[in-house]
Amino acid sequence: MAQFDQGFVEKVRSAVDIVDIIGRDIKLTQRGKNFVGLCPFHDEKTASFNVSRENQLYYCFGCGSGGNIFNYLMNARHLSFPEAVQTLAEEVGIPLPNISPRQREQAAKAQQLQELNRLAAQYYYRTLRSNLGEQARNYLVQRAIDERLARHFYIGFAPDSWDGLIRFLQENTELPLELAVEAGLVIKGKNGYYDRFRNRVMFPICDLNQRFIGFGGRIIGSGNPKYLNTPETLLFQKGKSLYGLNWSKDSIKHNDYIVLVEGYTDCISLYAKGVTNTAASLGTAFTEHHARLISRLTENVVFAFDSDSAGMKATERGLSILVDAGLNVKVASLPENQDPDTFARTNSAREVAAWIESAVPYLEYQINTAAAQFDINSLEGKIKAAKEIVSILSKVESAIVRAEYSNYAANLLSIEQDVIIEELRQASGSLEAEEKVGTQSRNSHITSQNRYTIKDLHTKHHDSDFGSDQTEAIEACVMRLVITNPGLIDQMVRIGLDADSFSNADYRYLFNLLQADAWDKQGEATADQLLSEPEPPGNWSEYLQLFRENVWFRSINSIEEKLSLMENHREPDVLLQFCQLLKRYAEVRREIFLVKSKS
Numbered sequence: 001m002a003q004f005d006q007g008f009v010e011k012v013r014s015a016v017d018i019v020d021i022i023g024r025d026i027k028l029t030q031r032g033k034n035f036v037g038l039c040p041f042h043d044e045k046t047a048s049f050n051v052s053r054e055n056q057l058y059y060c061f062g063c064g065s066g067g068n069i070f071n072y073l074m075n076a077r078h079l080s081f082p083e084a085v086q087t088l089a090e091e092v093g094i095p096l097p098n099i100s101p102r103q104r105e106q107a108a109k110a111q112q113l114q115e116l117n118r119l120a121a122q123y124y125y126r127t128l129r130s131n132l133g134e135q136a137r138n139y140l141v142q143r144a145i146d147e148r149l150a151r152h153f154y155i156g157f158a159p160d161s162w163d164g165l166i167r168f169l170q171e172n173t174e175l176p177l178e179l180a181v182e183a184g185l186v187i188k189g190k191n192g193y194y195d196r197f198r199n200r201v202m203f204p205i206c207d208l209n210q211r212f213i214g215f216g217g218r219i220i221g222s223g224n225p226k227y228l229n230t231p232e233t234l235l236f237q238k239g240k241s242l243y244g245l246n247w248s249k250d251s252i253k254h255n256d257y258i259v260l261v262e263g264y265t266d267c268i269s270l271y272a273k274g275v276t277n278t279a280a281s282l283g284t285a286f287t288e289h290h291a292r293l294i295s296r297l298t299e300n301v302v303f304a305f306d307s308d309s310a311g312m313k314a315t316e317r318g319l320s321i322l323v324d325a326g327l328n329v330k331v332a333s334l335p336e337n338q339d340p341d342t343f344a345r346t347n348s349a350r351e352v353a354a355w356i357e358s359a360v361p362y363l364e365y366q367i368n369t370a371a372a373q374f375d376i377n378s379l380e381g382k383i384k385a386a387k388e389i390v391s392i393l394s395k396v397e398s399a400i401v402r403a404e405y406s407n408y409a410a411n412l413l414s415i416e417q418d419v420i421i422e423e424l425r426q427a428s429g430s431l432e433a434e435e436k437v438g439t440q441s442r443n444s445h446i447t448s449q450n451r452y453t454i455k456d457l458h459t460k461h462h463d464s465d466f467g468s469d470q471t472e473a474i475e476a477c478v479m480r481l482v483i484t485n486p487g488l489i490d491q492m493v494r495i496g497l498d499a500d501s502f503s504n505a506d507y508r509y510l511f512n513l514l515q516a517d518a519w520d521k522q523g524e525a526t527a528d529q530l531l532s533e534p535e536p537p538g539n540w541s542e543y544l545q546l547f548r549e550n551v552w553f554r555s556i557n558s559i560e561e562k563l564s565l566m567e568n569h570r571e572p573d574v575l576l577q578f579c580q581l582l583k584r585y586a587e588v589r590r591e592i593f594l595v596k597s598k599s
């Protein structure tokens with residue numbers, strides 16, 4: 001995906017009218033200066049979705065979604081920021097900038113590979129429903145996959161033949177077989193070309209735009225390997241794709257969580273029992289790309305799996321990646337010898353729903369798993385379990401969360417919470433000591449202004465009375481974390497934050513650069529400065545909360561100022577904007593209150 005500089009983004013933004021674009025999706029009626037309609041993001045009968053032509057913004061009083069035209073496209077069509085810019089540019093006919101001949105060539109090739117995948121999907125689909133597909137159809141019946149399900153997931157069959165697909169492609173396209181090799185459909189051997197997938201039930205894998213990018217094939221009967229995926233190609237990288245997401249994205253948005261499983265059949269069986277917000281990893285641990293893909297749709301993940309699944313360590317690393325990317329991860333595990341596929345097939349929809357409901361936060365799951373390794377009824381087992389749990393908790397950044405779970409662990413082991421806290425204190429004490437030795441000299445120039453910890457930030461401002469020092473410190477923490485983890489940008493944009501949310505001009509500039517995936521001297525200087533400070537001690541979501549609160553506080557301040565200047569002729573638009581901000585402010589305050597009241 002191409003990246004765009006801010007100039008191009010502005011050019012596209014100013015070339016369209018938000019009222020026209022949104023007006024194509026929903027019916028808008030003019031009311032005063034604004035346009036109103038039924039919100040596309042929540043169910044409603046009376047219109048609370050406002051679009052302002054003057055400000056080129058939209059806002060829904062019902063569900064609080066709002067932003068500019070790019071936010072709208074990202075939400076309505078599940079696009080990333082660059083995709084939203086590109087889509088809009090193409091719609092209004094603005095040529096995309098800076099496309100090198102090589103990029104153009106790659107784009108053309110990607111289209112050809114897509115065409116070949118589309119034809120292959122068609123071939124497999126037809127073959128399953130032909131005479132050749134009888135054995136495969138029987139297999140699907142055994143797996144409780146009826147024709148309705150098979151159609152929904154576009155399931156097909158690759159017959160036990162060396163050139164079935166090859167002949168179909170030759171009859172239906174001019175594209176050379178060499179390209180089918182690049183698409184991973186055909187293999188070139190010593191004696192010529194042959195089909196990669198033979199005697200396999202075929203599960204097509206699509207991108208979010210419903211284009212076929214690869215396949216997973218399950219052998220019929222015995223044979224190896226049992227599962228065979230399309231190899232890595234220009235279109236298909238398993239670290240960047242999730243099976244089923246194209247079919248489940250709307251349900252994921254609607255339910256505001258995703259159920260992640262490990263296999264196609266898990267995904268399909270859960271779908272059959274009404275869990276339609278499901279997607280599967282393709283035999284790989286979760287990656288940062290997966291996290292970004294998911295965070296476009298929701299922040300909430302339930303990972304459903306069998307506890308004795310192979311490679312649990314790798315899975316746990318993958319889950320940590322999702323957690324680090326700011327997603328709320330819960331785990332719904334199953335007793336040994338059960339997998340989600342079998343469980344879903346042999347239980348009622350209600351039982352399946354109850355199982356998903358029973359998911360526990362990832363940290364709680366880790367603590368439970370640690371405790372289960374030992375006999376916690378014996379003193380020795382208790383000590384060992386406590387040590388293990390302390391090592392898990394010492395990695396948790398938020399003091400609030402640490403306190404909550406040390407309480408949980410103490411109950412689990414039936415010991416005093418003080419014991420865990422003391423162990424934690426010792427563990428973190430020794431960690432800090434190690435850190436000090438390493439970083440003391442390097443960071444001796446740190447200004448006191450940048451030394452705010454989360455605790456300072458909470459206590460030094462009372463009730464939103466942010467001083468400029470606090471603003472600077474919060475922005476520095478947020479920017480510092482964004483530099484080392486640009487994946488957080490999408491998350492910020494999704495909740496309506498952008499470069500303009502920063503009061504510091506250097507950070508605004510740097511944020512724009514990072515968002516456009518660009519780089520220059522000025523940005524580098526700002527980044528260097530920030531990176532020379534120690535890593536902020538709090539966790540991302542806490543900083544993000546404070547940052548949001550700070551942004552709204554400043555906005556409201558400036559609007560209050562505006563309002564006081566025109567006391568006698570308050571324009572409805574300004575009032576509307578003020579109400580919007582006030583409402584969002586109240587929401588953020590409520591969230592923060594919830595976080596604080598937990599401690």
Ligand SMILES: [Zn+2]
Binds near residue numbers: 039042064
């Ligand atoms: Zn709404």
